[in-house]
Amino acid sequence: MQTGNGEGRHGFEMTQFLPTRRTLVTGALAGVATAAIASLNGANAQSGVRRARYGAAVRADALAADAAYAAALAARCRLIVPEGSLKWSDLRPSATEFRFTDADIIAAFADRHRIDLRGHTLAWYGAMPAWTEAIASRAEAERTLVHHIETVVSRYAGRIVSWDVVNEAVPEKPATVSDLRPFAWTRWLGADYIAIAFRAAAAADPNARLVLNEYDVEFVGARFAARRAALLHIARNLVERGVPIHAIGLQGHLLADREIDRDGLQTFLREVRVLGLDVLVTELDVIDASLPGAIEVRDARVAECARSFLNTVAEVTPPSAILTWGISDRYTWVPMYFTRSDALPNRPLPLDAQMRPKPFMAVLEQFSRMAS
């Protein structure tokens, strides 16, 4: 298991940290040498403080059809991740086929613009093709999972710098700390599917950073605390068994009507750092369905949500990357599940539908290194 943030084919210079008093005390108490990005309450991140790389999730169809979208990504991102093209549902039309066309379009764009690439995701209940329901034994399940990971990870070895190996392993509302979300792999492999996936990914590309990615661990509330505990239980088990894992991915789909659990999340993050794992923010956006309709007010609240969350994380450990789940309101998943009662379009992302920067983008510029 490696530590440190040596990510990226296209350079990522490290500079010294400027730990704050809170960080030193926190770090000392946690026994973990941590560093912080200066709080952004007025004192912008000073020069010389390492800031995360910024990136965004990308849709292959929009990349090919929308020049303004492609230009915005090329101008602002140091890292991109296919929003869907590397999921089982997109890659695997059948047990014998792999369909890489869309993922290759995004990989070629990344190469052309010297942008690093993330992979999402090698094992996720949310994108399992119907044919996997026909799997009928443990041996067949393991063979199918390992073959998929070997084929996909080795194809992009040296180009994809980090993978969401396992995504959303924790149930919506875990009953116990060892509860796992049921799907084809847990049905036949139980909890072993997680270690099997990480080991297969490490064997296929020993240089890729391997990430356990999760959502709804950011907020105040019993369900969110239970999800943090379950995620930590998985991570600790993997580390203690010497399974190759390098980081935790906080998806960061921020519910604007929920309070960030500063103490709970920071305690969780300190435990993650004690395990020697890095932290990435992998799918940041702000679900604005409950916010006022007025655009200026709403955009300011969205930016403040993002700032509060990123401050909370960075005061324990600077994320090695911050990616938003899309870059423009023109292409966002949010209205699939969170439409507004006033029927106004959602505004969850740092650029509006015309690719114009919003206050959210200014927050990202303070926390992270943009392409330009």
Ligand code: G3I
């Ligand atoms: O491309 C087809 C289009 O041809 C077809 O006409 C249309 C109607 O069926 O579907 C289109 O595909 C949709 C795809 O998004 C492309 O936009 C799929 O139906 C739809 O299920 C898919 O939803 C994605 C979802 O994951 C499921 O894979 C969202 O875009 C994507 O943002 C969302 O991302 C997830 C992360 O992977 C994990 N974390 C949560 C996050 C948000 O749900």
